[in-house]
Amino acid sequence: MALRLLKVPSLATAVLASSGFYLYNRRLDFNDLSLIRFGRAAATTAVISYDYLTAFKHVEYGTEEYRALKSKVHRRSAERLRDLCCANRGTFIKVGQHLGALDYLLPEEYTSTLKVLHSRAPQSSMEEIVQVIREDFGKELSELFVLFEETPQGAASLAQVHKAVLHDGRTVAVKVQHPKVQRQSSKDILVMEVPMIHWDLSTKRVLTMEFAEGGQVNDREYMKTHGINVNEISENLGKMYSEMIFIHGFVHCDPHPGNVLVRKCQKSKKTEIILLDHGLYQVLQPDFRINYCQLWQALIHQDMSGVEHYSRKLGAGDLYPLFACVLTARSWAAINSGISSVPVTLSEDVEIRTNAAVYLPQINDLLNKVPRQMLLLLKTNDLLRGIETTLQTRASSSSFINMSRCCIRALARHKRSKIQSSRRRLQITLTESFNLWRLSMYELFLWLKGSLLGQGVSTLLAFLH
Incomplete structure (x- = not known):
């Protein structure tokens, strides 16, 4: 005992x-x-x-x-x-x-x-918020906004966000830094397309930007109410992060549910994913990115020698089996059987939770071995797996197909950058196109199989009734 x-x-x-x-x-x-x-x-x-x-x-x-x-x-x-x-x-x-x-x-x-x-961290008082704005702008709140909601939309570790209305009628989100945040914690704010920044109403501690409506990515009830397909959200989230990591070589490293909103566009009726808080990104070194890409290809294709080879190149050493388990959030048995074909089971989840405690010394050793940029990728993977678990879309075939598609493109681009011969570059492009086509055919096969199975089940149910 x-x-x-x-x-x-x-x-x-x-x-x-x-x-x-x-x-x-x-x-x-x-x-x-x-x-x-x-x-x-x-x-x-x-x-x-x-x-x-x-x-x-x-x-x-x-x-x-x-x-x-x-x-x-x-x-x-x-x-x-x-x-x-x-x-x-x-x-x-x-x-x-x-x-x-x-x-x-x-x-x-x-x-x-x-x-x-995620969205209700400790809040600064309204008096503190007003004081920060007064100090930074030299103006009172009423001079800048016709309406400023006292209750924040969300409060995070460094700042909190208030909904406000400008004098010209535009609705904005005003992000105000907590007054006690240490100076060394202040970083330059990375500007990205969506949201639009109102620079005349922004300082080092106050950020006024376009207000983005939406529900948190783990809010299934919100999605049901607004007719948003959870499988589509999960698939597009996976596509987005695969594109970031494998193709472009950078990643938004804080995708907790409070930083990822979903909504349905009123004009196009398409589902949109909105990333908030762009203060934590990791830029991947080219060699690291390619080795990471090769490792995922090996994991998806059940290439165990490749899993060992590229895990070692990424610093895991003899702990490569544990590294593969931490990276995929799957058991070693599932990895050997093929993570793209073996669904997650309750018994496997129990095994993973148990092993998190049993293998504590080895996990600590592993985290000290791998490159520093891997730590943020592992954090990002954990958060994405958590979102998939909440949405009940974890380890779907489409997610692995999309990841593999990005890996094929990234590796082909890398090979072309190393080759001068036009003929060889054409060969690489043709091979890339063939592999992408083959993936699309496999995806079509899975879709047809699922459709036929669904029709078969409907027919059987009708017959039974």
């Missing part, structure tokens, strides 16, 4: 380690963290560990009483983590947001408790 109990507190620790909690703090300069914040974090970790170690001493393992008590311990531990994140703010809220999106890995008690940090 003691051995079993030792694994229980390890779950929270393992998740924190695998999500980069230790790495976040290790890479920060100690001067960035006050003694109070550091002590608060240490105390919370100690209390959670002690709770897990002592709560089950007089309860028999596997009983109904044990399961009920475990749920209570999970819940109060998650609440302690949430309170720690809210108290320490900054990086701690980023970690809490990440943990709240790991539906495929963490118990429900953790994710449901920490999900509040």
